Amino acid sequence: VPLRAGIVVTGTEVLNGTISDRNGPWLSERLREHGVQLAHILVTGDRPSDLRAALAFFADVDLVLTSGGLGPTADDLTADVVAEHAGREMALDPALEERIWERVMRVRSRVGGALEAALREGARKQAFVPAGAVVLEPVGTAPGLLVPVPGGPLIAVLPGPPGELQAMWADAVETEPLRGLLARSGRYEQRMLRFYGLPEPQIAATLRELDPPATLEITTCLRRGELEVATVFAPSAWGDYERLHAEIARRHADTLFSPDGQTIDELVARLLEGRTVATAESCTGGLMAARLTDRAGSSAYVLGGLVVYADEAKTALADVPPDVIALHGAVSPEVARALAHGARRRLHAEIGIGITGIAGPGGGTPEKPVGTVCLCVSTGDRIEEQTVRLPGGRADVRERTTTIAMHMLRRLLS
């Protein structure tokens, strides 16, 4: 039986939708690596009663991870509520208080007066820990905690800022009693197949026909125009998985672009090694360049890009002939091609990407409705071109367009 875990994400701002939660998904992936089955992610506000209810909900799992509510202000009460839930008293750890204070001072070297007093009070608040808990050293200023609940799960209390949480997790998994708990867990494999251009009902029909054995837990997911098929299985079911994989790959060879789970961004980054690329984009307004430069090391192949929103900029920066715009319109395959070529020429790049479209909500016409996007990826000799009509709002159209361009790059380069 695999270990079961629950994640509690605290914070009114997450519950309110003010900020989106990045910790739940991140911790979920970490748990999967350790073969721990995640039951639920529960987002709760800062009301103590709701946090209590959240902890009570997870009475039957082996491990609970909490994120957030460890800050210096009065509405940060995760440590207090966890202590109460575990039947443990809160006590000041004076040595910890000093270490927190040093960290606070490292960030703000010169303060005084009211601010210093406020910061001092915050540091002291953060140094109260439940009796018998294991303290995880702060990454920012908040310490984490490992709190065993008698007759219940181990609760790992982690800070809210994703950078702090992620650094502290690396520490937590090496610290008892979490280390021992994770060692009890079985190992599970997860394999991912990614498809581009495969409708979900078609993979569903394939899966019904193949009727895979119960040793394989399979989920399909449509995501930003790509279809993902994830399979989780115990190492003993490797043979089952390999048979399934081979059959799916045989039937859907035309749309299966990633048999090993690599993302399109990873694939394209690899294909761009030793080459150079530049962009000239209109409707995506820099998003394509931003996606390409999102990866560390992208400066090796991204030379730069042009954001040519105004028609004059298309001509002045990317050498799109004004009469091409006048004849075919700014959103046309001809302009996309001119943009791709302009990007190559102006940045002395091997590969140029040209994008022009109508992201909406305004600007659509009967012939070219909102969502119409013309793309061109070119090496000069070889060209991939496409005109699409994308559904959804402005943000969807812009993001989806970058995914299409990534797949055009992949086809051109492979």
Next chain:
Amino acid sequence: VPLRAGIVVTGTEVLNGTISDRNGPWLSERLREHGVQLAHILVTGDRPSDLRAALAFFADVDLVLTSGGLGPTADDLTADVVAEHAGREMALDPALEERIWERVMRVRSRVGGALEAALREGARKQAFVPAGAVVLEPVGTAPGLLVPVPGGPLIAVLPGPPGELQAMWADAVETEPLRGLLARSGRYEQRMLRFYGLPEPQIAATLRELDPPATLEITTCLRRGELEVATVFAPSAWGDYERLHAEIARRHADTLFSPDGQTIDELVARLLEGRTVATAESCTGGLMAARLTDRAGSSAYVLGGLVVYADEAKTALADVPPDVIALHGAVSPEVARALAHGARRRLHAEIGIGITGIAGPGGGTPEKPVGTVCLCVSTGDRIEEQTVRLPGGRADVRERTTTIAMHMLRRLLS
């Protein structure tokens, strides 16, 4: 007493962290508009037992909203589990099946053979509804449901794709019995103050001193370098809120940039009306242009931008003199200024934004560690300049840099 609600987000892909949930936060905001207090957002996988536990967790609230699990495939079982939870049988609605089939065919006008059979089967599966439930017409192909639980909450079953869910919500709130339920709810006001450059402990100290009355529910939240103070209150507490607001505004006038809750993006968009702006960015790689063009209507003031990753591109596209790069380094206030001026000149824009920095993880030096970013916003006459050292990973540095540039724009223009 306000109505209480819970949100259940289904889908292994959300639980797994493969995709991030957009529906929970969006529905949370809608509930707040209706004065409904949200207790928790519960993310659950596609295992029926976990979905059952999720519904059981919300036995005491007035309203449960579910998203996802309404697709045509076998692992989409929200409707079945909700029906079982409510003690209602599932039955095929043949007229609904035809309407779904029409919608499927509208998207794919020409299919045949195995795919058509698979799509047909999917449409039939989606047309099974719990007895006594109110059907919400599909936006995509999945119908939604309003399912009253005897002695329990009303469950509104909504589809997973955010565009579909949002369109269906507009329909749902006008449909009985949800309409009647929401009419019972009280109205609550929410007001937001946004600060830039105010440490969280300082606002915490202010709030402790002011000791606001219990009629005001106040939360503070640090978000991408800005601090937000949200206050929720019944209309009868308007006076309390106005007194609190006035006092906070008096004490923190220097950092309170948005007394009416407007975001920095909204503020800057307004300030840019009737002006023109262009970017020249290195480490943000297009993200600054993408942020400015994220808003509908931004083509009125964004002329375009230059993404100048390579040093040669900085010179060729933005006229940064090679000797300035050689003398001061590519990451220097001098280069940021040259980029801002190059953007203005090349795009004939009033305002130029220049950004150069080290987003990491590589490229840092002892004098210029990872996170060092030089920014310049210029109108030619007036200039705002700043060099910062940002904490966090590559994505944090890039995103945070765009926020700093937005505030520099605000200061320059106001």
